[in-house]
Amino acid sequence: MKKRLLLLLTLAILSCKNTPEPLDKDSDFDLAITNIGIIDLEKGDLLQNKTVFIKNDLISAISDSQSNTSTATQVIDGTGKFLLPGFWDNHVHFRGGDSLISANKNFLALFLANGITTLRECGGDMTSTILDWQQKIANKQLAGPTIYTSGPKLDGKNARWEGSLEIASEEDIAPALDSLQLLETDFVKLYDSKFTGELYLKTIKAAEKRKLISSGHMPFSVTLEETTAAGMDGIEHLYYVLKACSAEEDAITKDIIAGKTSFWASLDRVMHTYNKESAKTAFATLKSRDVYVIPTLHINHTLSYLDEENHDKDEYLYYMGDGITKTYEGRIKSALNASDAVVKTRKQLDSAFVSLVKNLQDNKVKLLAGSDCGAFNSYVYPGISLHRELKALVKAGLSPLQALQTSALNGAKFLKKENIGSIKENYKADLVILNANPLENIDETKNINLVIKNGKVFKSLEQLKTTP
Numbered sequence: 001m002k003k004r005l006l007l008l009l010t011l012a013i014l015s016c017k018n019t020p021e022p023l024d025k026d027s028d029f030d031l032a033i034t035n036i037g038i039i040d041l042e043k044g045d046l047l048q049n050k051t052v053f054i055k056n057d058l059i060s061a062i063s064d065s066q067s068n069t070s071t072a073t074q075v076i077d078g079t080g081k082f083l084l085p086g087f088w089d090n091h092v093h094f095r096g097g098d099s100l101i102s103a104n105k106n107f108l109a110l111f112l113a114n115g116i117t118t119l120r121e122c123g124g125d126m127t128s129t130i131l132d133w134q135q136k137i138a139n140k141q142l143a144g145p146t147i148y149t150s151g152p153k154l155d156g157k158n159a160r161w162e163g164s165l166e167i168a169s170e171e172d173i174a175p176a177l178d179s180l181q182l183l184e185t186d187f188v189k190l191y192d193s194k195f196t197g198e199l200y201l202k203t204i205k206a207a208e209k210r211k212l213i214s215s216g217h218m219p220f221s222v223t224l225e226e227t228t229a230a231g232m233d234g235i236e237h238l239y240y241v242l243k244a245c246s247a248e249e250d251a252i253t254k255d256i257i258a259g260k261t262s263f264w265a266s267l268d269r270v271m272h273t274y275n276k277e278s279a280k281t282a283f284a285t286l287k288s289r290d291v292y293v294i295p296t297l298h299i300n301h302t303l304s305y306l307d308e309e310n311h312d313k314d315e316y317l318y319y320m321g322d323g324i325t326k327t328y329e330g331r332i333k334s335a336l337n338a339s340d341a342v343v344k345t346r347k348q349l350d351s352a353f354v355s356l357v358k359n360l361q362d363n364k365v366k367l368l369a370g371s372d373c374g375a376f377n378s379y380v381y382p383g384i385s386l387h388r389e390l391k392a393l394v395k396a397g398l399s400p401l402q403a404l405q406t407s408a409l410n411g412a413k414f415l416k417k418e419n420i421g422s423i424k425e426n427y428k429a430d431l432v433i434l435n436a437n438p439l440e441n442i443d444e445t446k447n448i449n450l451v452i453k454n455g456k457v458f459k460s461l462e463q464l465k466t467t468p
Contacts, residue, residue, distance in 0.1 A: 086117025091370025095124025125163030155192030216317030
């Protein structure tokens with residue numbers, strides 16, 4: 001208990017340090033990082049012994065290590081260390097209602113301490129709160145990652161998740177999209193618990209007509225071809241891509257529409273009818289239409305093995321709080337009460353997804369690293385879960401460089417954000433300094449020395465634990 005209180009207090013102190021200390025207005029630069037190794041994520045190059053100058057949250061200059069740093073207010077010695085763009089977690093949730101707002105806000109510190117400077121928030125029931133945080137973080141009134149949010153999810157009538165905008169008829173589409181545009185959300189997130197295939201496709205087409213970025217789940221009542229032709233930009237999770245790799249995708253879709261089977265009941269058939277030619281066609285479709293795929297391997301493995309793996313002593317449970325951990329109970333009970341056949345299918349899917357990710361990468365389909373962390377997703381902890389996702393991608397067969405590219409680099413490209421996600425002059429100085437080279441070992445993404453965000457330098461989680 002004492003350890004828990006100490007760590008929570010430390011994080012609370014970090015969260016309260018909202019305003020960067022005043023800088024010397026006469027200085028040419030706010031910060032200089034000397035003798036650092038810069039990892040170029042686009043080319044995979046390691047640029048040794050560089051000095052990076054930062055002013056007003058922007059990278060002002062990159063030069064050799066002999067550059068004069070006397071005009072910088074603060075100097076960090078980067079000798080033997082490695083500089084990367086701050087990590088992006090491209091699939092997170094803030095949710096749980098008013099009673100969990102404070103618990104969700106504590107996650108902001110966890111993300112920063114884990115080097116995550118940007119989030120793609122994929123819908124929940126805390127939109128007004130998230131928009132408030134978003135503004136305060138941008139104005140340097142609150143310490144936290146930049147949050148790009150979908151706002152409320154779009155779903156059908158009697159949607160599963162609280163806070164969703166329900167589309168029960170074609171007349172509901174325009175008002176729903178009007179609402180998102182009024183909120184100035186960053187993309188449109190579609191869910192599949194109640195969406196009819198017809199309304200789902202019409203919603204995507206309407207979003208595409210408005211030039212809105214869309215991503216989401218995909219009802220099994222539509223095909224991958226139909227969804228991407230309608231204009232979907234990102235596919236969340238791998239169930240839907242795997243279905244497109246089945247020789248019986250059309251037949252499964254028709255059976256779903258006719259009510260002869262269900263999403264979960266059809267998954268075994270999906271796996272057993274995997275076909276290389278069908279997969280090749282699916283991959284070519286995704287690539288040619290520039291559709292991104294968000295694999296979320298870590299959460300799938302975690303939830304698939306809840307019956308075997310005991311998480312009671314997970315260190316990160318100490319950061320969650322009782323309100324968040326209580327939301328885990330639903331998935332845990334479901335896993336423990338599942339039939340042997342369901343448990344077997346989940347674990348087979350886990351293996352199938354690992355193989356699928358390597359095939360997507362080999363076929364040049366763009367991937368995004370997202371952990372799906374947050375309330376209700378049992379033992380998938382904000383902050384560390386992104387590092388576990390990167391490791392899972394490498395374990396699936398991606399190189400460390402390819403895995404790193406799925407975070408900040410691809411995240412910025414997917415959301416069409418300029419001057420962020422790379423280390424270049426005039427780019428936003430969202431940065432993480434690592435103690436060792438992640439190109440050699442992806443585990444080193446957790447070996448964080450310092451995090452730089454909104455002109456302030458933050459300590460890593462390990463340093464926070466030892467801070468008096």
